Amino acid sequence: MKIILNNIIPFGSFGAINLFGVLFAKPNIRLTDEVINHEEIHTRQMRELLYLPFYILYVFEWMLRVIKNRGNLLRSYHEISFEREAYTYGHDLHYLSRRKPFAQWRAPHHSKVQ
Numbered sequence: 783m784k785i786i787l788n789n790i791i792p793f794g795s796f797g798a799i800n801l802f803g804v805l806f807a808k809p810n811i812r813l814t815d816e817v818i819n820h821e822e823i824h825t826r827q828m829r830e831l832l833y834l835p836f837y838i839l840y841v842f843e844w845m846l847r848v849i850k851n852r853g854n855l856l857r858s859y860h861e862i863s864f865e866r867e868a869y870t871y872g873h874d875l876h877y878l879s880r881r882k883p884f885a886q887w888r889a890p891h892h893s894k895v896q
């Protein structure tokens with residue numbers, strides 16, 4: 783995975799952001815194997831959705847969950863389908879070799895948080 787350490791992207795208090803398969807991260811962030819794997823899972827999700835729809839669906843689902851969760855941004859973020867898959871399997875460094883297409887919308891992690 784291509785990683786660009788810099789002080790500009792992402793803005794604010796975010797530590798890292800995956801833009802079209804390139805990871806932009808603050809220089810002080812600790813990029814563990816698990817973090818990299820989490821981001822690689824996002825890259826796989828993006829690729830199969832042809833990138834732009836990934837971001838549209840990501841933001842749309844986040845907004846719906848923020849409404850449902852009465853403004854709780856962090857909880858809503860963790861409930862996004864893409865994040866649930868990435869957080870569930872981030873520690874499993876072999877996960878991507880057996881991942882099924884569109885796994886973010888499949889059980890079991892999909893039904894975990896509702």
Ligand SMILES: [Zn+2]
Pocket residue numbers: 820824864865868
């Ligand atoms: Zn993530």
